[in-house]
Amino acid sequence: QAEAFAVDLSNCDREPIHILGIIQPFGFLVAITPDWMVARVSENIDQFTGMAAHDVLGQPLTHLLDREAIHTIRNRLTTLRGADAVERIFALPLLAGKPPFDVALHFAGREIVIEAEPAALEPIEATSVVRSMIGRLQQVEGLPAFLREGARQVRAITGFDRVMVYRFDAQESGEVVAESARHGIDSFLGLHYPASDIPAQARQLYLRNTFRVIADVGSTPVPLLPQRDPDGLLLDQSLSVLRAVSPIHIEYLHNMGVCASLSISIVVGGKLWGLFACHHYSPRLPSMAARSAAELFGQMFSLMLDARENAQAREYEARGRAVTDRLLATVAQDNDLLDNPQWLADVIGDAIPADGIGVHVRGQTSLVGLTPNDDQFDSIVRLLNRVSSGQVFATETIAKMLPAAADHADVAAGMLAIPLSREPRDYIVLFRAERLREVRWGGKPEKEMVHGPNGPRLTPRKSFEAWAQLVKGTCQPFTPAERRVAEALRVGMLEVLVRLAETAGVERA
Ligand code: BLA
Numbered sequence: 001q002a003e004a005f006a007v008d009l010s011n012c013d014r015e016p017i018h019i020l021g022i023i024q025p026f027g028f029l030v031a032i033t034p035d036w037m038v039a040r041v042s043e044n045i046d047q048f049t050g051m052a053a054h055d056v057l058g059q060p061l062t063h064l065l066d067r068e069a070i071h072t073i074r075n076r077l078t079t080l081r082g083a084d085a086v087e088r089i090f091a092l093p094l095l096a097g098k099p100p101f102d103v104a105l106h107f108a109g110r111e112i113v114i115e116a117e118p119a120a121l122e123p124i125e126a127t128s129v130v131r132s133m134i135g136r137l138q139q140v141e142g143l144p145a146f147l148r149e150g151a152r153q154v155r156a157i158t159g160f161d162r163v164m165v166y167r168f169d170a171q172e173s174g175e176v177v178a179e180s181a182r183h184g185i186d187s188f189l190g191l192h193y194p195a196s197d198i199p200a201q202a203r204q205l206y207l208r209n210t211f212r213v214i215a216d217v218g219s220t221p222v223p224l225l226p227q228r229d230p231d232g233l234l235l236d237q238s239l240s241v242l243r244a245v246s247p248i249h250i251e252y253l254h255n256m257g258v259c260a261s262l263s264i265s266i267v268v269g270g271k272l273w274g275l276f277a278c279h280h281y282s283p284r285l286p287s288m289a290a291r292s293a294a295e296l297f298g299q300m301f302s303l304m305l306d307a308r309e310n311a312q313a314r315e316y317e318a319r320g321r322a323v324t325d326r327l328l329a330t331v332a333q334d335n336d337l338l339d340n341p342q343w344l345a346d347v348i349g350d351a352i353p354a355d356g357i358g359v360h361v362r363g364q365t366s367l368v369g370l371t372p373n374d375d376q377f378d379s380i381v382r383l384l385n386r387v388s389s390g391q392v393f394a395t396e397t398i399a400k401m402l403p404a405a406a407d408h409a410d411v412a413a414g415m416l417a418i419p420l421s422r423e424p425r426d427y428i429v430l431f432r433a434e435r436l437r438e439v440r441w442g443g444k445p446e447k448e449m450v451h452g453p454n455g456p457r458l459t460p461r462k463s464f465e466a467w468a469q470l471v472k473g474t475c476q477p478f479t480p481a482e483r484r485v486a487e488a489l490r491v492g493m494l495e496v497l498v499r500l501a502e503t504a505g506v507e508r509a
Contacts, residue, residue: 341366
C-alpha cells in the first residue's frame, strides 16, 4: 500500500505531492535501473500486460517488453540526454500480440520511468494542430480577447466542458479572467480564490512540469511496488504523466461536482503567471497526443503573452509620459489650472486608473469621484505630511497607518499620493475602492454538496469567502509601472512649479 501522509487543511502546503507513490489507473508504470532491470511497477501492470508485479520485479526489462520496443525506447532516451523533460512515443507495440501503447519516458533520479497507456485510435498531427491554434491567437487584438481565444483553443483540443484562464496576483490568490464553457453551465468568470487553493509546492511543481490531467476524480489510485527502493527512496513522480494527486484536491474537485480536471501552466518571465484550468462533468482523458499538443500550445501561448505584456507595459509608460507632458505644457500656459481640481483629476485619472481623486493645493481641497469626505481627507493629508517625505506614496490599505480610514474603505481603501511641492505640502491623491466592491460572484456554481472529511471549506464558495476575508479593506494594488508614471508626474510638476516661482520672482523684481 502507498504510505499515507496525513493531510488536512492545516498542513497541505507540506504534503509531498511528487512522491505520493500512486498513479492513476488509466495506464501502467515501469521504472528501471540504469542496467535495465525492473525496479518498480504499478500494481495494475497485469491488467495491461498479463504479467503480475512479482513476475517482473527484479527481472531484465526484456522479460516484460518486446525487444524491438526496448530498442525504440533506448534510442529515444538518447535524445533526452538526461534533460528534465518527457519524451513520447505514440502507438508503440510494447508487447507481442497486444495492441500498441502511447508511451511517455523520463528520468527520475537514477531510474528510467516508462509510462504506457493504450494507444489512441485516431492519432492527431500535433504540430499542425498547434500551428493553426497559434495562427488564430495571432489575429486577436487586446489582452481580454487574447485570453478568451486561448481558452477557446484549449477547449477545442481537450474537449473539456469548461476551460478557464486562472491568473495569479501578487499575493498569489487568483482570478478567473477568461472562460470558454459548454452551453448551459454557469460561468465562473470573475471569481476569485485564495492562494491556499493551489498550495506553494504545487505551484513550484507546475513551473517544472507544465501539464497535468486527472482523468477520473472517482477512480481508485494504484500504488507503486515497491514504494521504496533498496536505498529507501520513494519514486520522484514530478514528471510522471500518470501521477495521482492529493486526496485534498480530489475532495475539492468532488465538492465542485467535477469529474475530470486538467491544467496547463502559463509561465511568463520565469514565473507562474496562471493556469488554464479545465473541468469536465464526466470522466475524460484526451489522448496522449492531444495532451502533448495542449502542453505545447500552453508554452507558445506563454511566450506570446510575455511579448504582449511587455508591449503593453511599454505602451502604458509611453501614455503616462504623454499625459505628463500635456499636463506640464498646459499648466505652464495657465497656472490657474492648478486650482481646477476637476481638470487635474481628469488628466491624471487618464494616466493612472482610480475611483476618485482628492486634490489639496494651496490650502484648497477638492474631491472628485469616490473619495473620503473632507474631514477624512484632511486626516489623510496630515498623515501624508508625516510619511511621504516628498516621494510618491502608495498603499492598498490606508487603514494600516490610519485606523479611522477603515470607515471609508468601501469607497477609498487604498491610495497613491503624488506630492506637488515641499512646503506647504500639496498633494494629488488617487483613491481606489475596496476590491470586493468590484468583484462579482458569477452565478451559483456550487450546488448543494455532501461534504467530505475536510468539511465545507473545500468548495468554490468557501474558497471565495476565504479570499474575501483576505482582501477585505484592501484595493487593487498600484503596480510598479503606475508608480513610475506617478513619479514622472511628480518630478515634472516640481519643475513647472519651480519655473513658475522664478517667473513670479522676476515679475515682482
Ligand atoms: C491543485 N488546485 C489545484 C489545481 C487547481 C486548483 C487548478 C491544479 C490541479 C488540477 O489541474 O486540477 C484550484 N481549480 C482550482 C481553483 C479553481 C479550479 C481555484 O478550477 C477555480 C475555479 N486545495 C484547496 C485547499 C488545499 C488544496 C484548501 O482548496 C489544501 C489545504 C490543495 N490543490 C491542492 C493540492 C493541489 C491542488 C495539494 C495539487 C494537486 C497535484 O497536482 O498533486
